[in-house]
Amino acid sequence: MKQRRAFLTIIVATIGAVFTWYLNHELGYGAIIANGFVGVLAGLALPGDLAGAAYTASFVGMSATSIIPSLGFSILAGVVSGIVIVATVPIYAGLGGKGGTTAATSVLITRGIIRTLGL
Numbered sequence: 001m002k003q004r005r006a007f008l009t010i011i012v013a014t015i016g017a018v019f020t021w022y023l024n025h026e027l028g029y030g031a032i033i034a035n036g037f038v039g040v041l042a043g044l045a046l047p048g049d050l051a052g053a054a055y056t057a058s059f060v061g062m063s064a065t066s067i068i069p070s071l072g073f074s075i076l077a078g079v080v081s082g083i084v085i086v087a088t089v090p091i092y093a094g095l096g097g098k099g100g101t102t103a104a105t106s107v108l109i110t111r112g113i114i115r116t117l118g119l
Helices: 002-026 031-045 048-061 071-087 098-116
Strands: none
Touching: 002 031, 002 048, 002 071, 031 048, 048 071, 048 098, 071 098
């Protein structure tokens, strides 16, 4: 059961990051509106922990194209954010700033992967 929930968390985080990135860059709504839309949609459609994962990952989708350069890399960043969310569930639970810190860590890891690949 825990593995299934972890998998769902990674999927939801990936969708949250990608959808935010797409709204932000492809449709031109900008980072704030894209993040807010994904956050509200997740809050209305998903249970609390999954909504939190989608919203946290939406911070990743707010990244500039100089950081996350394409839709494909936003998928990678979403998967990374989901993994980081799952790995840090018991750490600082309920404390403010965890979502932003998780998103920043995910973006840094993704940038490291992109640079390692030489892209």
